[in-house]
Amino acid sequence: MPVFTRLRQQPDTDTTTEGTSPEAGPESPDETAPTRVTLRKRLADWRTGHPTAVRNTQWTITILAAALVIGALLLPNRIGALQTDRFTRIPVEAIIGAAVALALPRRPRIAVAVLSGVALGAMTILNFLDMGFWEYLGRAFNLVLDWELLPDAQSYVADSMGKAVATVATVGLIVLVVLLLTVMALAMVRLSNVLARNKQAATRGTLAATVVWVLCSALGLQIMGVPIASDRTAGALAIQARRVRDTLRDEAAFQQVAKVDKFGNTPPDQLVPDLRGKDMIFTFIESYGRSAIEDPVEAPGVDATLDARTKALAKAGFHAKSGWLTSATYGGSSWLGHSTTMSGLWIDNQQRYRTVMASNHLSLTKAFAKTNAWDTVGIMPGVQKSWPESKFYGLDKYRNAFQMGYKGPKFSWSTMPDQYALEQFQKLEHSKKRSKPLMSLVILTSSHQPWAPIPKMVPWNELGDGSIFNAIQKAGNNPSDIIASSPKSQAEYGKSVQYSVTALTQWLERYGNDNTVLVFLGDHQPIARVSGNHASRDVPISIVAKDPKVLDKINSWNWTDGLRPAHNAPVWKMSAFRDRFLTAYGSTPHPKKG
Structure with missing residues (x-):
């Protein structure tokens, strides 16, 4: 008989077997049983015993995943635009994503969810970079040219706040980037699984959302001046692609301009x-x-x-x-x-x-x-x-x-x-x-x-x-x-x-x-914190001399x-x-x- 079964059949007593020291013998059943039960079984037992808590936890995770994804799809790229009304819109990208998830078999659906989650995380990082560049340099982040400026930013933090702060900030940012990409991918997988398990209701909801989005877009409906129908992420992606294209074209054009003098x-x-x-x-x-x-x-x-x-x-x-x-x-x-x-x-x-x-x-x-x-x-x-x-x-x-x-x-x-x-x-x-x-x-x-x-x-x-x-x-x-x-x-x-x-x-x-x-x-x-968000780019210039002829x-x-x-x-x-x-x-x- 297995040890676990045999131990459970023994009477509940503090006495030990003759000739066996307490240190060498087995512990009491109440102490040894939990250590031998697998984590999976314990989790299954907990789920069985606490169905309401399990259901609430699952709903909470799903709601948080949806909030994270919707928030990322609607996230603006300027600090001044971080207003509540920006996040009360209907993103068309979410509707398209739901339709794709409902149409795909399990394995392709999971793969697409992971890839789209990583991509959305990357777009979120670019939006945050845009916020920083607009705040400090009065322009958006250039995906082709501006990576080499990041070490300069670290040096500035080190000179201004100390090397320890710069190191902690750098490590923290790296961890946050990895965490954001990972969590966004997991959130997309979570949502795709929920849609697949509730296919009939999800299909009806997706069709309804599509109709609402089309009507809002066609009629130009707004809340406090902000359009209800949003294609924020698709538009941002198009802008990034256009910026990359223009940057590559500008390189060749400027080489010719620089030769003319x-x-x-x-x-x-x-x-x-x-x-x-x-x-x-x-x-x-x-x-x-x-x-x-x-x-x-x-x-x-x-x-x-x-x-x-x-x-x-x-x-x-x-x-x-x-x-x-x-x-x-x-x-x-x-x-x-x-x-x-x-x-x-x-x-x-x-x-x-x-x-x-x-x-x-x-x-x-x-x-x-x-x-x-x-x-x-x-x-x-x-x-x-x-x-x-x-x-x-x-x-x-x-x-x-x-x-x-x-x-x-x-x-x-x-x-x-x-x-x-x-x-x-x-x-x-x-x-x-x-x-x-x-x-x-x-x-x-x-x-x-x-x-x-x-x-x-x-x-x-x-x-x-x-x-x-x-x-x-x-x-x-x-x-x-x-x-x-x-x-x-x-x-x-x-x-x-x-x-x-x-x-x-x-x-x-x-x-x-x-x-x-x-x-x-x-x-x-x-920077804008000093000159304002709508300041000109003008600077003063003076020429000083004693000789009046100058x-x-x-x-x-x-x-x-x-x-x-x-x-x-x-x-x-x-x-x-x-x-x-x-x-x-x-x-x-x-x-x-x-």
């Missing part, structure tokens, strides 16, 4: 002859956008700073004219703004950027190098690795974050305060005796998000190796406190722009001379006097600046046609 064959002696002998400085201020000058929150402080610095420069003999450029990027990807300004081409994605960087297209800074009348240098405090782009920009050399002797703290993403970078530019390059004037490309970083902590101006002669900023950095705001609040982000962004403008113009007062010409501008607007050359541009462009000052596309600048300062067009 109005000044590509201009002889060196016919490039910028009216600026010979001038020390030229082209400077980009991070995230310096129109919002800084016109938004009700940021503008009062920034405008007061621009006006004060205009007066201070005038007292030192410098004058300025300012206008607007429409940037090729928004919220980030600063290098697209830099390359658009300098190339005269519209560089609004990573593919175009790679194409132009690999070309011999004439950049504005390279035009100065081509004349052989200037030494050229780049000051790149934000560069922390090799930078092959220096060849495109025509730079004899450049100094990155590790080549300026900085021993102070980082300010979130920014490797060093702008004031320190400018002082090192003066010591290492600008102050050196040369046989030629200097053309410099300077990329400032202190106004980079998350705008916490922000450096403060210190006496120029006390900058030293940057250690003076330790106390300022420790006393500054915590990035996590600023990132979580739109009002705080707006206020701190404005302060960061004030700091960068002050550092740059004080440097000009301190070290500029009669032959110094400064061109400075923003690379893009700040500004006289651009009188026809109708720019505003001073550092603050008027609201109605001319607005050009950023890609138009190179040719207008070269023309204004005497360059003769000799087109290259590719």
Whole structure:
């Protein structure tokens, strides 16, 4: 007789068999029986004994699966569209999916359910990526080009919030992606099985839903302005496919565009002859956008700073004219703004950027190098690795974050305060005796998000190796406190722009001379959390010089006097600046046609 049966026939007693120790013998029946019953049998017994609980659990799982699938089918791709009314619609994809599940035999049905679940999970991930890109870059995620930006996003989180937070966030996102794909597939299988088990009722329900959807679509019925009949996922899939197609077509088309250059064959002696002998400085201020000058929150402080610095420069003999450029990027990807300004081409994605960087297209800074009348240098405090782009920009050399002797703290993403970078530019390059004037490309970083902590101006002669900023950095705001609040982000962004403008113009007062010409501008607007969901892509640009002839050359541009462009000052596309600048300062067009 099996042991289990024999044990159950023994009387219920605590005594042991003679000669057998309690440790060596079997345990009591009440203790040993559960350990020998299989999990399947225990589950079957529980189901038999608790039919109501089983039924309720099954219904709960089915309802959750349906809610997950319907929610994914209706999920918008912008944070601002996450409203309740978006999820009260009838998705046609669900009706089609039900019809397919009812028509297929078991094995094909399960296979289709798994594949469609994974596909729906992938579309959900793309919708979340779209939300992030719209929030931070003012555009949707590009399925072909934007994967390489994700490591940059991780680096930004590490610089702003710490490496531990970045690591946890990365691992968490990977787990969530795998979990979403898995759960979505299981939910689709669950729903297909429910439909198959209740085929007659499911068929009637599917036909009814089809009739309702067609009527709602044909009549244009809406709830609070939102159509009841939805094809959200099908439409999103079509948009993604079209975006991929357009991206691939754009690559070939832009390669031809980049070969055409109005000044590509201009002889060196016919490039910028009216600026010979001038020390030229082209400077980009991070995230310096129109919002800084016109938004009700940021503008009062920034405008007061621009006006004060205009007066201070005038007292030192410098004058300025300012206008607007429409940037090729928004919220980030600063290098697209830099390359658009300098190339005269519209560089609004990573593919175009790679194409132009690999070309011999004439950049504005390279035009100065081509004349052989200037030494050229780049000051790149934000560069922390090799930078092959220096060849495109025509730079004899450049100094990155590790080549300026900085021993102070980082300010979130920014490797060093702008004031320190400018002082090192003066010591290492600008102050050196040369046989030629200097053309410099300077990329400032202190106004980079998350705008916490922000450096403060210190006496120029006390900058030293940057250690003076330790106390300022420790006393500054915590990035996590600023990132979580739109009002705080707006206020701190404005302060960061004030700091960068002050550092740059004080440097000009301190070290500029009669032959110094400064061109400075923003690379893009700040993110939507600061500039708003409907902000323009305009950035301010100023040209500053002591020599009145320099500004006289651009009188026809109708720019505003001073550092603050008027609201109605001319607005050009950023890609138009190179040719207008070269023309204004005497360059003769000799087109290259590719």
